[in-house]
Amino acid sequence: MSAAPRFAASGLAEPPSRHAARPRDLLIVDDHPIVLHGFRLLAEEAGIARVHEARDIVGAYRAFHRHRPAVVVTDLSFRDDGLSGLSLIRRIRALEPEARILALSMHRDPVIVARVLDCGALGFVVKDAPAASFLDALEAVTNGRSYLPHAIAIEVAMLNAGARDRPLANLSSREMQILVLIGKGKPYDEIAEILTLNYRSVVNATAALRCKLAVGSMAELMQIAAAQAGAVS
Structure with missing residues (x-):
C-alpha cells in the first residue's frame, strides 16, 4: 500500500478544475x-441527469452491464451478505477496468x-459524513482522482508498517467476507x-483463518469474527 499522498482527502484534495467533468449518469447501490x-437527491443536486438504482449486488451488476454508468456509488454491506460489496467492485472492474467506483460504509476500519x-x-466515504464531503468525493472520483477522508488515508498508509501487529491486514477479501459472516x-x-x-471451501477457509489469526479454537475465532461483524454492520 502506498503512502497517504496517493489519496485526495477531505480538505486536502486538489482544487477542482474549471473544466471538472460531471458524470452523465450514476448508479447508486x-x-x-x-x-x-x-443519495439520489444529492446526485441530482450535483447536476447528474440520470441516476440508476439497485438494492443488491446481482441487480447492481445487471444495471451496470445494461447502462454502463460513468460512476458507481456502492455500499459495502448488504443485509446478511457480509462484505459482498467488495465482490461487486471486483466484478465491475473485471467487466470495465476503467470503471470509477466510490464506496460507502458506516465503518472506518482501515483494513x-x-x-x-x-x-x-x-x-471511500463514510455514510455519516456531511453531504459536502460526499459531493467532494463524487467530484474527485468522477474526474479520476482518488478520495479518502484525511484521517483514514493516514491509517491506511500506515497499515504496511504495522502489518505484523495487525493480522487482519493479511487476510484476503474472501477471507474477510467469511470472517464477517461467521461473526x-x-x-x-x-x-x-x-x-x-462449496461447503468444503468454507471449511478450509475457516481453518486458514484460524491459522492466520493464530487462534487455538473456534470460540476464539468467533470472538474476533463477532467484533469484525459489528464493525461492518
Whole structure:
C-alpha cells in the first residue's frame, strides 16, 4: 500500500478544475430505500441527469452491464451478505477496468478500506459524513482522482508498517467476507450459499483463518469474527 499522498482527502484534495467533468449518469447501490433516496437527491443536486438504482449486488451488476454508468456509488454491506460489496467492485472492474467506483460504509476500519481500494474502488466515504464531503468525493472520483477522508488515508498508509501487529491486514477479501459472516452467526452451509462456494471451501477457509489469526479454537475465532461483524454492520 502506498503512502497517504496517493489519496485526495477531505480538505486536502486538489482544487477542482474549471473544466471538472460531471458524470452523465450514476448508479447508486444500497439496500435501504431511504439511503437510496438521499443519495439520489444529492446526485441530482450535483447536476447528474440520470441516476440508476439497485438494492443488491446481482441487480447492481445487471444495471451496470445494461447502462454502463460513468460512476458507481456502492455500499459495502448488504443485509446478511457480509462484505459482498467488495465482490461487486471486483466484478465491475473485471467487466470495465476503467470503471470509477466510490464506496460507502458506516465503518472506518482501515483494513476494510484498504480492501476496498485493492478491489478497485477509487474512493471511500463514510455514510455519516456531511453531504459536502460526499459531493467532494463524487467530484474527485468522477474526474479520476482518488478520495479518502484525511484521517483514514493516514491509517491506511500506515497499515504496511504495522502489518505484523495487525493480522487482519493479511487476510484476503474472501477471507474477510467469511470472517464477517461467521461473526454474524452464519453456519458453513449458509456461508457457502451466500458466497457461491462449496461447503468444503468454507471449511478450509475457516481453518486458514484460524491459522492466520493464530487462534487455538473456534470460540476464539468467533470472538474476533463477532467484533469484525459489528464493525461492518
